[in-house]
Amino acid sequence: MVPKDLDIDVTIIDEQVEPVDLDMDCDVVVFSVTTLIARKCYSLADAFRERGKTVIMGGYHVTLCPDEAKAHADSIAVGEAEAVWPTMLRDLCTGRLKPEYLSSGPVDIKDMPVPRRDLLKMRKYIVPNTVIVTRGCPYMCSYCASSKIFGKFRRRDPDAVIREIRSLRRKNWREKLIMFVDDELFGNPEEAIRFFRKLKRLDLFWWSQATVPALFNRKLMEAAAESGCVGLMVGVETFNPETRKHIKKYQNYNRGLNEAVEYANSLGISVGAMMISGLDTDTPKTLKKTIQILKHSRFPLVNFGVLRPYPTMSTYQDLDVEGRVKKDWWMNGLDYGDSFNSFLPDYLKVYYTPKYFSPGELQEKTLEAFLKINSLLNWNQVKNMARLFYFNQSKMFAFRIFFATIIMDIDAWSMLRKVRKARRSS
Numbered sequence: 229m230v231p232k233d234l235d236i237d238v239t240i241i242d243e244q245v246e247p248v249d250l251d252m253d254c255d256v257v258v259f260s261v262t263t264l265i266a267r268k269c270y271s272l273a274d275a276f277r278e279r280g281k282t283v284i285m286g287g288y289h290v291t292l293c294p295d296e297a298k299a300h301a302d303s304i305a306v307g308e309a310e311a312v313w314p315t316m317l318r319d320l321c322t323g324r325l326k327p328e329y330l331s332s333g334p335v336d337i338k339d340m341p342v343p344r345r346d347l348l349k350m351r352k353y354i355v356p357n358t359v360i361v362t363r364g365c366p367y368m369c370s371y372c373a374s375s376k377i378f379g380k381f382r383r384r385d386p387d388a389v390i391r392e393i394r395s396l397r398r399k400n401w402r403e404k405l406i407m408f409v410d411d412e413l414f415g416n417p418e419e420a421i422r423f424f425r426k427l428k429r430l431d432l433f434w435w436s437q438a439t440v441p442a443l444f445n446r447k448l449m450e451a452a453a454e455s456g457c458v459g460l461m462v463g464v465e466t467f468n469p470e471t472r473k474h475i476k477k478y479q480n481y482n483r484g485l486n487e488a489v490e491y492a493n494s495l496g497i498s499v500g501a502m503m504i505s506g507l508d509t510d511t512p513k514t515l516k517k518t519i520q521i522l523k524h525s526r527f528p529l530v531n532f533g534v535l536r537p538y539p540t541m542s543t544y545q546d547l548d549v550e551g552r553v554k555k556d557w558w559m560n561g562l563d564y565g566d567s568f569n570s571f572l573p574d575y576l577k578v579y580y581t582p583k584y585f586s587p588g589e590l591q592e593k594t595l596e597a598f599l600k601i602n603s604l605l606n607w608n609q610v611k612n613m614a615r616l617f618y619f620n621q622s623k624m625f626a627f628r629i630f631f632a633t634i635i636m637d638i639d640a641w642s643m644l645r646k647v648r649k650a651r652r653s654s
Contacts, residue, residue, distance in 0.1 A: 245352035260287040270300040307331025334379040406434040414442035424455035435459035443488040453495035496621035500529035528612040533575040553580040595644040
């Protein structure tokens with residue numbers, strides 16, 4: 229997105245795979261900020277400004293909390309960068325950089341610029357080939373920030389996506405697996421099917437996320453399978469109708485879900501479930517029922533995560549009104565109630581008070597639920613893994629899921645032991 233007429237040298241540093249050098253030789257430092265790393269980004273930004281660097285910030289969290297970000301940057305971009313980035317750079321080069329730039333609304337992403345992967349250390353990524361096809365989500369779930377940040381759901385030009393994938397394959401021909409990092413790749417099924425027909429010609433395997441309605445569209449699943457789809461993580465979140473209503477997850481339903489999952493599996497698509505624990509209608513009884521449903525399901529992998537109240541979203545606002553959320557939790561450290569945030573990963577950290585659990589109890593129950601469902605001591609899970617190897621189009625992908633499950637089981641057992649020990653001693 230850097231205008232070609234500007235003489236700007238660009239270096240990209242991803243702290244997930246390499247450290248940040250505060251004394252690097254540069255004039256301007258730009259941060260893409262998400263909520264989970266906001267505190268770290270602000271700390272780095274302050275350090276760079278102390279060294280005389282100009283700091284610019286953008287990204288999801290800056291769009292949600294612009295006033296907070298202004299205290300740590302010389303300029304911020306609010307909204308989608310394509311609309312403002314060229315102007316910001318021209319103003320920067322002419323000494324007219326303004327404190328804030330606001331995107332005018334959803335941008336046309338049909339010809340979205342292709343990322344400069346040549347500036348990334350691609351060999352350090354577990355899944356190096358990642359591609360975006362869509363932006364936003366057609367649904368308005370109360371806990372999710374996607375629709376608020378991105379606005380209406382849009383798709384890139386399918387031919388542009390195909391060209392990008394071909395370029396990726398030329399540079400990394402040994403890796404046949406592509407990950408589409410979309411919130412809802414299957415939004416607008418007819419357009420999705422047309423894209424899958426083009427994708428089919430590339431002879432590759434891919435995986436992504438999906439919503440429950442996509443699973444019930446057999447024509448859509450068949451087109452996805454024919455194009456090389458080997459895995460989907462589906463946002464089930466809950467089986468409780470009252471909970472779905474509470475979080476505005478109106479598009480989900482239970483009847484026929486297991487049969488839809490089984491049909492997708494038979495096409496060679498391994499379907500995993502993403503679940504949320506700690507919602508306001510979750511009780512020990514509903515959690516027990518959820519475990520029983522999943523223990524007899526056809527999902528070869530089930531991921532549990534604790535509810536995360538993102539800033540400015542209705543879930544956060546409701547909890548804040550009731551005094552049940554840690555104010556600005558992304559800024560104020562780890563401790564909350566009897567939680568074990570200090571040694572648990574982000575997806576298990578609790579920064580609010582659930583209605584029917586203490587924070588620490590919720591973390592323990594979530595780990596127990598994960599293990600009861602995914603453990604190979606569960607005979608149904610053994611059968612699901614057997615189906616995974618039998619049906620999946622890519623045996624290499626099946627092995628990855630199998631070994632990932634084993635590693636996740638070991639990690640979960642280790643974390644559960646630490647949580648139980650900490651609870652006994654408290």
